[in-house]
Every structure is written in structure tokens, then in C-alpha cells.
Amino acid sequence: MPGRPRQDTVDEAILSATIELLRSTSFAQLSVEQIAKKAGVGKPAVYRRWPSKSAVVADALARFAPMPQFKPRGDPADSVRRGLVDFALAMLDSGIAHVVYSLLGEALTDSDLAQTLRTRYVTPRQEVVEAALQRCIDAGVLPPDLNRASAQSLLVGPLLHGWIVMGSRPDKAHMTHLVKTAWAAIAARTN
Amino acid sequence: MPGRPRQDTVDEAILSATIELLRSTSFAQLSVEQIAKKAGVGKPAVYRRWPSKSAVVADALARFAPMPQFKPRGDPADSVRRGLVDFALAMLDSGIAHVVYSLLGEALTDSDLAQTLRTRYVTPRQEVVEAALQRCIDAGVLPPDLNRASAQSLLVGPLLHGWIVMGSRPDKAHMTHLVKTAWAAIAARTN
Amino acid sequence: MPGRPRQDTVDEAILSATIELLRSTSFAQLSVEQIAKKAGVGKPAVYRRWPSKSAVVADALARFAPMPQFKPRGDPADSVRRGLVDFALAMLDSGIAHVVYSLLGEALTDSDLAQTLRTRYVTPRQEVVEAALQRCIDAGVLPPDLNRASAQSLLVGPLLHGWIVMGSRPDKAHMTHLVKTAWAAIAARTN
Amino acid sequence: MPGRPRQDTVDEAILSATIELLRSTSFAQLSVEQIAKKAGVGKPAVYRRWPSKSAVVADALARFAPMPQFKPRGDPADSVRRGLVDFALAMLDSGIAHVVYSLLGEALTDSDLAQTLRTRYVTPRQEVVEAALQRCIDAGVLPPDLNRASAQSLLVGPLLHGWIVMGSRPDKAHMTHLVKTAWAAIAARTN
DNA sequence: TTATAAACGAGACGGTACGTCCTGTCTTTTA
DNA sequence: TAAAAGACAGGACGTACCGTCTCGTTTATAA
Numbered sequence: 001m002p003g004r005p006r007q008d009t010v011d012e013a014i015l016s017a018t019i020e021l022l023r024s025t026s027f028a029q030l031s032v033e034q035i036a037k038k039a040g041v042g043k044p045a046v047y048r049r050w051p052s053k054s055a056v057v058a059d060a061l062a063r064f065a066p067m068p069q070f071k072p073r074g075d076p077a078d079s080v081r082r083g084l085v086d087f088a089l090a091m092l093d094s095g096i097a098h099v100v101y102s103l104l105g106e107a108l109t110d111s112d113l114a115q116t117l118r119t120r121y122v123t124p125r126q127e128v129v130e131a132a133l134q135r136c137i138d139a140g141v142l143p144p145d146l147n148r149a150s151a152q153s154l155l156v157g158p159l160l161h162g163w164i165v166m167g168s169r170p171d172k173a174h175m176t177h178l179v180k181t182a183w184a185a186i187a188a189r190t191n
Numbered sequence: 192m193p194g195r196p197r198q199d200t201v202d203e204a205i206l207s208a209t210i211e212l213l214r215s216t217s218f219a220q221l222s223v224e225q226i227a228k229k230a231g232v233g234k235p236a237v238y239r240r241w242p243s244k245s246a247v248v249a250d251a252l253a254r255f256a257p258m259p260q261f262k263p264r265g266d267p268a269d270s271v272r273r274g275l276v277d278f279a280l281a282m283l284d285s286g287i288a289h290v291v292y293s294l295l296g297e298a299l300t301d302s303d304l305a306q307t308l309r310t311r312y313v314t315p316r317q318e319v320v321e322a323a324l325q326r327c328i329d330a331g332v333l334p335p336d337l338n339r340a341s342a343q344s345l346l347v348g349p350l351l352h353g354w355i356v357m358g359s360r361p362d363k364a365h366m367t368h369l370v371k372t373a374w375a376a377i378a379a380r381t382n
Numbered sequence: 383m384p385g386r387p388r389q390d391t392v393d394e395a396i397l398s399a400t401i402e403l404l405r406s407t408s409f410a411q412l413s414v415e416q417i418a419k420k421a422g423v424g425k426p427a428v429y430r431r432w433p434s435k436s437a438v439v440a441d442a443l444a445r446f447a448p449m450p451q452f453k454p455r456g457d458p459a460d461s462v463r464r465g466l467v468d469f470a471l472a473m474l475d476s477g478i479a480h481v482v483y484s485l486l487g488e489a490l491t492d493s494d495l496a497q498t499l500r501t502r503y504v505t506p507r508q509e510v511v512e513a514a515l516q517r518c519i520d521a522g523v524l525p526p527d528l529n530r531a532s533a534q535s536l537l538v539g540p541l542l543h544g545w546i547v548m549g550s551r552p553d554k555a556h557m558t559h560l561v562k563t564a565w566a567a568i569a570a571r572t573n
Numbered sequence: 574m575p576g577r578p579r580q581d582t583v584d585e586a587i588l589s590a591t592i593e594l595l596r597s598t599s600f601a602q603l604s605v606e607q608i609a610k611k612a613g614v615g616k617p618a619v620y621r622r623w624p625s626k627s628a629v630v631a632d633a634l635a636r637f638a639p640m641p642q643f644k645p646r647g648d649p650a651d652s653v654r655r656g657l658v659d660f661a662l663a664m665l666d667s668g669i670a671h672v673v674y675s676l677l678g679e680a681l682t683d684s685d686l687a688q689t690l691r692t693r694y695v696t697p698r699q700e701v702v703e704a705a706l707q708r709c710i711d712a713g714v715l716p717p718d719l720n721r722a723s724a725q726s727l728l729v730g731p732l733l734h735g736w737i738v739m740g741s742r743p744d745k746a747h748m749t750h751l752v753k754t755a756w757a758a759i760a761a762r763t764n
Numbered sequence: 765t766t767a768t769a770a771a772c773g774a775g776a777c778g779g780t781a782c783g784t785c786c787t788g789t790c791t792t793t794t795a
Numbered sequence: 796t797a798a799a800a801g802a803c804a805g806g807a808c809g810t811a812c813c814g815t816c817t818c819g820t821t822t823a824t825a826a
Binding site for chain 2: 024025026027028029054097098099100101102103104105106107108109110114118122126147149150152153154156157158159160161162164165166167174177178181182184185186188
């Protein structure tokens, strides 16, 4: 197939510029023009790759947002609890957690965006958590009939809830407390 | 002091138009011009009352978004659990829950908005939940040293978490399950 | 009629900027963005008044291009001949004669532009010439059954023909020669 | 020298496509991209051959625009007059006369274009007319000291003047009248 | 009762950004 | 090495909104 192929460096430059800008800008205030300028790229180079600002941002998150990590060795319950707390802290430190909320809000009235966001951002992270939970089940520290979706909501939902609604950054101790409490609940009963 | 006083009907028309539009539009796509047009009002009438689109939307949420309601009689624990589930369902039915996420995301880089949103939207709702939890403490079904912030995060955080990340509307049974599990956790131990 | 009225100063600024730019730019290279910037005006202020670049330029010509002038006293034939030569020289000196050709070319595939250009630019100038010719007929120096359209073509057509095709600026003597020769032809016979 | 040679068919395709498009498009609206697409050719193939849109169009005119033709036999004056009228009619019928005006307008602020246009379009046509006039001088029907430039302006200038400024297509009779009147003037006196 | 002054709907203002199209150049594969 | 194909940086297009500023009108005090 003839024609000049797209340069991967351009993709990279656009996504990097996007993440960089989002550290100091809200999603609504971010503009494609800023992105293109910061990336040293023409606007059409952006639109050739993504159909909208939302899509660029979704991809930038997929590419650069933190991924939960769980140590496969040692106490599996502890691995999950520590991994989730570290993930939440990494989100806070990344400076882009606010974008996730804006974008999830947008996605609820834009099914294309929702599709992208789930495939590229949400699902990969859920799968990592799922695998960690499975190790706990295999080790017998979680019940075999655990409802995975519920468990994820109960463990992850509370972590950034206080931060997003109150704006005060939670400390590690508080997060550890939250995840331990939730863990006790899901470990105690059949889900 | 002379001069024509502001008409309350204009405030009302603007906020109603805003909520109406938000049922079918994302926050980013909503414009003040649309709001003014739909409200049958000039743009200056909007800017005379609020400094920005965000501020209008924050006020519209404060005015029209569901408020948690708890029956003061009967089993206090059941009152809290039922009240929270009903609140979450009301948010889903209102068609504006997505705006809350977008707006909370915006608020993290806009302290004026954050201030408004907390004062007018978040805090009033937290206080209602707080009072309901206090009734449980008074009745002895929750420990007296309960950490209120943690408890709210653990109870509320999971409820819409699955919906926002997966886009599938949770049913009442699932929500009831979530809130019961979380409740068991906070009731069981000292927080 | 409600609403803030348009400012005449904005019209003026846009047309002046247009003429100014056209002295050193071809019609094809001129951009609405340049015009707006030079006029200290937003692009929408231009598009609120005219539907296209062509329309702005047509109006600018109508407003600022030279108008033929004929002395009503003295020898009427001499008045016409001198007036036409002076008009041609004024067009050359104005630095915008080239635009007339580009625009007439555009008008042939754009009937809206053609309409504007004729109403606002061509016809007013033809009428002035027509009146001067009529004075000659009244004075008996031109035949009463003169074909006006032919006469105008024969007198005006040759004047800038050499300039436009060869690019060399004709001098006054040459133009005087052309108009005198053409005059002899139309005065000699019934048209 | 090695390598693939240029295909003459490409030149041909580009110029044909240009002329074809110009029958229904103004010069300003024409784009190189359209030309390339219509010619089934890449843009670089165009830019390899011509430096700009203007240059392509100038060459297309040189290649496809009508050329004045004069019968060498019979009455030489009649030959010139008929030839000029037929030429003007051919220009009208070709559907590209409007381009000539736009392009001449552009040429006045673009000396490269002016150069090309004169060498390839204007001069060849003037030379043909010049030769026809010379035959008239040789035959004694025009004065030997005829100013050729003036004569061409007087004969050719009026022909399309009415059409371009009024937009109404002149008929053959009217053109014949114009050229005869002008002819009488230049034949009558020393130029 | 009459100023005065503010709010009203409307809409123009200087701007910014949109998403598209085109420019003229550069880079790839194919022939 | 020229071909087509098409990506590249850049710039202009014409539109939608931004938040501000007149307009002419309406409406309620305060003089």
C-alpha cells in the first residue's frame, strides 16, 4: 500500500502534550489547538488520528495514566490492599485524576467515547484487579463465589470518593483504612 | 435605592432550562447561549447572576438534583440503607448524574467552582447522611467513635462506581447488596 | 427593532483595510483574516456584514475606486475625452485596478457577486459616462441615434487593454490618442 | 541518466483536468488538489511541473484557449474583422474567458506569472493579429505607419468589454459592428 | 408624579477555538 | 529515479460561543 506512513513520533508527541497540558488545565478548558501547538504539529495531524478532543484525551489516559500493580508473591490479600492504595496515590500524584471524572461524565452522553474509554482505560485496569482477586480466591482468602463486580466497586469506589467530593487529598493511612474495612466486608460473606 | 429589581422568574427559567438541556447534553457541549435561548432570556441576564457556565450548572444541580431522604422512624440502619439506595436510583433517573462527575472534575482545577459546589451541592447532602448516621449511633447500631468521613465514602462510593465505569445501569437489588455489605463492614469494627 | 445596532465605524474600518491590503496583494492572496486583523475587528464582524471575501472587496471598490468625472462646461466632446483619460489614469494610480479584473472574472461564475458588482460598481460609473455622452448628443457633436453600449465599449475598452495584457503602464499621451481615435469613429457614423 | 522518465500523458491529464474544472469554477475557487484528483495524479506530480496554481492555469490557457485565425486569402481587411469576431465568440464558447480576466488581475502583482502568461498566452495571439494587420498594410488597406499596439487595443479592447462588465453575452452582429467601427477609425488616419 | 436607575430581550462587539480544506513539501512503496 | 499515494506543518476557511458592551424598553423605587 503506497503513500507516506504516519509517524509514530507524532502520535507520541500529541499524547504527551495532552497529558502535560491536563496537569494544569481542566478538560473543558483544554483545546485541540493548544495540544497541536505544544506537540509541534498541525491541527489536521490530530484530527487524522482522533475524531475529537475527547478521543485524544481518552487515549492519552490509556497511555499514560497509572496502572494498578500487585505483587504476585507474599500474602495475596495484602498484595491487593497495598496495590489498590498505591494505585490511588499514583492517580493523585499524576495530576490527571480530575480528567478521569470529567471524561467519564462526558462518556455518559457519548457512546463512542464510552466505548474507547472502556476498552482502552477502564477494562485493562479492571482486569489487573480481577486477576489479583482471583489469586486471593485460589489461595482461599476470598470466597470462591465472590461477585467480582461488587468486590471491585466496594474496594475501589470509596478510595477517591472523599477526595473528589471534598477536594482534600487523603493520606495513605486513611486509604489503607478504607481498603481494609471494605476487604473485611467482602472476605466475610458470600458475595 | 431605585432601579428595577431582578425578577425571580428569570432565575428560575435559567436553572430549569439548564437542567433540561443537561438531560441530553454533556457538560462540555452545553453553552450559555443555549441556556439563555431556551430560557427566553438575554445572555447578560445569565452573566448578571453567575460568573460562568460552571457556576450556573452548579446552582442548577443544587436546586434540582435529588436529595437523600431517610425515614426517621423504624429501624435506623434500614432507614440509612434504603435511603442511600433510593438516592442513587433517583440520581440515575434524574438524567443528570453525569454532570456531577464532569463538574467535580472541573472543580479540581477551579477553586471558585469547588467552593460553590461544596457549599451548595455536596455539603447539604452529606449533612443529611451524617444526621441519619448519627441516629444510628444514638440507637447503638453503629459504634460511637465512627469515622464519619470514612463511613460515607464506604457507603456512597461503591453505589455508582460500577455505573460510571461500565455504563450499565445497576439494579436496585445490586445496590442493596452493595450498601448492605459496606454497612456490615462499618458496623462491625471501630472506625 | 431591538439589539445593539451595528457601528458604522466598523464598516468603514473593514473597507479601508481591504483597499489598503489590495494595493499590495492580489485578490486570490487576500484573506478575510488579514482584513479583520488590519481593521482591528473580529472575523465575525466581517461575516455579519458580507457573505464572502468577494462581497467585501466588491463593496470596497464601490466605496473607494475612482469615479469618472466630466466637466459640464466647455466643449462637451473634449470633456468626455479628458474625463475618460483622467479616469483611466486614476485607476492606475489607485493601485487597485488589478482587483477589478480578478473580481470581474470571479463574477462570471458567481451571480450574487455579479449582481453586487454591477449595482454598486459598474452601473454608477456607466451612468456618469452615459450622462456625459448625452450632453454631447444634445450639443449635436454625437449622432442622436448613438448606440450607448457600443460607444462605451469603444471608448473605454481600449484604454486599459494594453496595460492589462502587456503590463506596461500607458502614458497620458497614448491614452489620449486611443480615446480620440475611438471618438472619431463613433462621431463619424450612425451607431 | 537512470530512472523512470516522466510521462507526457501526465502533463496532458493535468492540463485537461484544469481546463475542465475551470469551465464551472472560478480561478479563486479552483485548487491544485481538485486538479490532481480529477487528473488521477498525485499533487507532487503537479508541483514537479509547475510552481503554483497560477502557472498551471496559465499553461492550460496557452494550450487550450482559442487562437485567432485569419484567412490569408481574399479581402485582408475582412479577414481581420471576421477573424477577431470569431476569436471573441470562440472565447465565449470555450467557457474559460473568465479565467483570463482573473489571471491577468493576478499577474499584475506576480511578475513570474505575468512573464509566463505573456510568453505563452498573450504574445502568440498578438503575433497572429500583428501578422494579419501587416498583410493589410502590405495590401495598402491600412496606413504603413500604423501604431500596432494602438490598433490592437482599439480592435480587441471593445469586443468583450460589454460582456465582462454587464454579463450579457454579445451577439455576432454587435461584435461585427464594434470591430467595423474601430476598423474605420484606424484605417482613416495615421496612427 | 416625576426622575433615576437598574434589569430586561436583543444582538453587535473583539476574540478564541472549532473542525475542514488546501498549500507546498517530504517520505514511503511500486514500477 | 519518477510514479501514486498520502502524511506532514501550517494557514485560512466560515461557524459557534465566549464574556462584554450598547441599545431601546420596562419597572420599581426615591425625590
